[in-house]
Amino acid sequence: MKPMSENGTMRRGRPGYDQQGILDVAVAAFNQFGYDATSMGVLADRLGLSKSAIYHHFASKDEILDRALDAALGALEGVLREADAATGPAADRLDLVLRGAVHVLVDKLPYVTLLLRVRGNTEVERRALARRRAFDKAVTALVSEAQTEGSLRGDIDASVVSRLAFGMINSIVEWYRPGGREDADRLAADVVAVALDGLRTPASNRVQELLG
Amino acid sequence: MKPMSENGTMRRGRPGYDQQGILDVAVAAFNQFGYDATSMGVLADRLGLSKSAIYHHFASKDEILDRALDAALGALEGVLREADAATGPAADRLDLVLRGAVHVLVDKLPYVTLLLRVRGNTEVERRALARRRAFDKAVTALVSEAQTEGSLRGDIDASVVSRLAFGMINSIVEWYRPGGREDADRLAADVVAVALDGLRTPASNRVQELLG
DNA sequence: GTCTATATTGAGATAGAC
DNA sequence: GTCTATCTCAATATAGAC
Numbered sequence: 001m002k003p004m005s006e007n008g009t010m011r012r013g014r015p016g017y018d019q020q021g022i023l024d025v026a027v028a029a030f031n032q033f034g035y036d037a038t039s040m041g042v043l044a045d046r047l048g049l050s051k052s053a054i055y056h057h058f059a060s061k062d063e064i065l066d067r068a069l070d071a072a073l074g075a076l077e078g079v080l081r082e083a084d085a086a087t088g089p090a091a092d093r094l095d096l097v098l099r100g101a102v103h104v105l106v107d108k109l110p111y112v113t114l115l116l117r118v119r120g121n122t123e124v125e126r127r128a129l130a131r132r133r134a135f136d137k138a139v140t141a142l143v144s145e146a147q148t149e150g151s152l153r154g155d156i157d158a159s160v161v162s163r164l165a166f167g168m169i170n171s172i173v174e175w176y177r178p179g180g181r182e183d184a185d186r187l188a189a190d191v192v193a194v195a196l197d198g199l200r201t202p203a204s205n206r207v208q209e210l211l212g
Numbered sequence: 213m214k215p216m217s218e219n220g221t222m223r224r225g226r227p228g229y230d231q232q233g234i235l236d237v238a239v240a241a242f243n244q245f246g247y248d249a250t251s252m253g254v255l256a257d258r259l260g261l262s263k264s265a266i267y268h269h270f271a272s273k274d275e276i277l278d279r280a281l282d283a284a285l286g287a288l289e290g291v292l293r294e295a296d297a298a299t300g301p302a303a304d305r306l307d308l309v310l311r312g313a314v315h316v317l318v319d320k321l322p323y324v325t326l327l328l329r330v331r332g333n334t335e336v337e338r339r340a341l342a343r344r345r346a347f348d349k350a351v352t353a354l355v356s357e358a359q360t361e362g363s364l365r366g367d368i369d370a371s372v373v374s375r376l377a378f379g380m381i382n383s384i385v386e387w388y389r390p391g392g393r394e395d396a397d398r399l400a401a402d403v404v405a406v407a408l409d410g411l412r413t414p415a416s417n418r419v420q421e422l423l424g
Numbered sequence: 425g426t427c428t429a430t431a432t433t434g435a436g437a438t439a440g441a442c
Numbered sequence: 443g444t445c446t447a448t449c450t451c452a453a454t455a456t457a458g459a460c
Contacts, residue, residue, distance in 0.1 A: 016425050033333055036248040039453060053426045055455070117329070121245055153413050156402050160394070163387055164380050164406050171379020182372070190368050194376050198410030201365050228443050251435060264438075265444045273436070 019067065022047060022057050027068045027110045035065060035114075062124050069118065069128040072111040075104045077131070080138055090145035091152060095192060097139060101169055102188035106176065113173040136162065165195045231279070234259060234269050239280045239322045247277060247326075274336050281330065281340040284323040287316040289343070292350055302357035303364060307404060309351060313381050314400035318388065325385040348374065377407050 025046050029038045040061060044051045058064045079100035083093045105112045120129045143165075144158040152161065169191055176187065237258050241250045252273060256263045270276045291312035295305045317324045332341045355377075356370040364373065381403055388399065 032331070034246065034248055034331060036246055037333060040455085041453080049425090050427055051454085052428085052456080056425060061454070119244070119246060121249060150413060152411050156406065160402060161406070161411055163383065164403065165411065167383020167386065168376050168380040171375065171383060174379065175375055190372060191376065194368065194373070194410070195406075196410045196412045198406070198408045199364050199373055199377065200408045201362060252437080253435080261443090262445055263436085264446085267437070268443060 017047060017049070017057065019057050022054065023064065023067055023071075024110075026064050027114055030065070030068070031110055031113050031117075034117075062122060065114075065122075066124045066127075068111055069115050069124070072104075072108055072115040073128060073131045073135075075108055076101065076112075076135055079104055080135060083142070084138075089151060090142055090149055094139075094142045094146050094152075095196075097142065098165065098169065098192050098195065099188045101166070102172065102191055103184055105169065105172055106178065106184040106187065109173060109176070109178065116170050116173060136166070139166065168195055229259060229261070229269065231269050234266065235276065235279055235283075236322075238276050239326055242277070242280070243322055243325050243329075246329075274334060277326075277334075278336045278339075280323055281327050281336070284316075284320055284327040285340060285343045285347075287320055288313065288324075288347055291316055292347060295354070296350075301363060302354055302361055306351075306354045306358050306364075307408075309354065310377065310381065310404050310407060311400045313378070314384065314403055315396050317381065317384055318390065318396040318399065321385060321388065321390065328382050328385060348378070351378065380407055 026038075026043055029043055029046055032038075033042070040051045040054060044054060047054070054064075058067075079097055082100065083096040086093055086096060115128065115132070118125045118128050118132075120126045140159045140162040143152060143162045146152040147154045147158060147161075172187070172191070176182075182190070238250075238255055241255055241258055244250075245254070252263045252266060256266060259266070266276075270279075291309055294312065295308040298305055298308060327340065327344070330337045330340050330344075332338045352371045352374040355364060355374045358364040359366045359370055359373075384399070384403070388394075394402070
């Protein structure tokens, strides 16, 4: 079987790997063992290549990480751009962001998983963290807007709200595996339902407040 | 200043470190750089010791990790034991577990942070993951009970519910820093409020369902 | 585009003195 | 309880042939 990239594009022409093919394998290994614990040696074994062949495609181990993180960040930033382009209440645009983020997370699961484990010890990692912070900041602004609109509860700080919501979303990488019972749409619906309406039985709680 | 352990106990007698003192420093370093990326050399530097001095206290780097993970797991398991001992509806016992988990997370922030980053590549890590899974299983059972009671929404799978709830709770380690604006009680209250009642404005959503 | 061989550095761990 | 000195191994990366 020919090498095939995760995005489904079958490469043509000469045999051997292209950057994307190596990236897919590398990201999987980084997620399994951790970036630091993954040596170029085991990477080479998994690829069926020698170590030096990898250096033909990437200048360093760091650069592999850089490309992988960029893929995840680019996709997330795309969700934000789409939501910003949309009109309507902030609550609706936030809904778009939450659902979009779940979809990115599912579509690029290994890449986002890797991104979420970055701690900022190298320059590459720090740049990735800076982009993540910018993303979080934009989401927090959206939450703040929705609170002002009155569509989101205002008794909790906007940054806490957005962190908790994305804490929930991001935790999906810890257990979601494609091909399972839940597809991405169902998962996104569940997550947004829990985030917005909570876990309590719809009929059993708020009624009290209305009747009390 | 004498070495002091994180739990506040000042050690008496001869100078030098005890296990707890080394553990506190090691866990902080593991969280900053990652376990694999933290060499015994930098650990020794931070302690103001030589590498070999550390081996007087711990048999291996792995054993340091083992002790640290045990501290976090023991505390979490304690929360579960307390909730199991309590009587009352499952929803109330689940509330105890959620609040208790947030408190453990805040009290032992570095230790729980380390635990949450374990991926299971060594025997020590796999044992820790097994204990985590047992914890999650117990929480899921509690959720399931609460769903049967009718106090938690039953339209989402119990294991998804508990994973999302703990995803939210666990994400606190990513941003909470002690001494900040929010103390542990306030934080626990916010988290449980969001998890149970959601982010939407209490009055603005469910009313529709009742009146519709 | 991939290979073998190698340079160089730093890792975890131990021996044995004080 | 801590030290210096050292062992052994594996890491990233490069050189240069095919």
